[in-house]
Amino acid sequence: MLKVTNFLALSVITLLFSVSTNAQIIKLPKVLAFGNFTYANPQGDFSKSVNGGTGFEVGGGIGLGKNLLYASTGYINYPFSSTSYKYKVVPFKVGIRHYLLLGLFVNGAVGVASQNSDASGASSGSSFLYEVGAGFKFLGVVEIGAAYTGYQVANSSPSINANSILLKAGLAFKL
Numbered sequence: 001m002l003k004v005t006n007f008l009a010l011s012v013i014t015l016l017f018s019v020s021t022n023a024q025i026i027k028l029p030k031v032l033a034f035g036n037f038t039y040a041n042p043q044g045d046f047s048k049s050v051n052g053g054t055g056f057e058v059g060g061g062i063g064l065g066k067n068l069l070y071a072s073t074g075y076i077n078y079p080f081s082s083t084s085y086k087y088k089v090v091p092f093k094v095g096i097r098h099y100l101l102l103g104l105f106v107n108g109a110v111g112v113a114s115q116n117s118d119a120s121g122a123s124s125g126s127s128f129l130y131e132v133g134a135g136f137k138f139l140g141v142v143e144i145g146a147a148y149t150g151y152q153v154a155n156s157s158p159s160i161n162a163n164s165i166l167l168k169a170g171l172a173f174k175l
Helices: 002-025
Strands: 030-043 053-064 067-079 086-099 104-117 125-138 142-151 163-174
Touching: 030 067, 030 142, 053 086, 053 163, 067 104, 086 125, 104 142, 125 163
Parallel strands: none
Antiparallel strands: 030 053, 030 163, 053 067, 067 086, 086 104, 104 125, 125 142, 142 163
16 A cells, blocks of 8 residues: 555656646747837938938737747838939838847848828839847837838839838837
């Protein structure tokens, strides 16, 4: 009888230890929803045509551990330097965010920049977009960041690179 009791006790202890260890190894996926206000500072030849733009970005992601796959869209409105017309960009991006430590993260994304202008005779179109950046999340929900983005102005001749430094601030919630 003593052998059966010892065997049962050892089995229960082993089972509890196994469940505890597996709970620490298996990480539940995290889901993130975010929204940012964006200021876009044009760079290079693009800055000769437009002034600084403002807009927003919304998105969400899912990930395990320190890596997150995300998708986002938004809107940036650049006023032209010499007229009252606006150059409008709607980016659609997918990317990866990697958390380093203490809320610090780096990210990279690719996508499409859908573009149009309210200037008469201006054409609209889209082009490949890339973005690299970094940011910091603090107080559990506040996020600030900076990124460099680039794409070609649609249907421009000669070709113009629309590069901008983006400054972002907003909220991010783990769901």
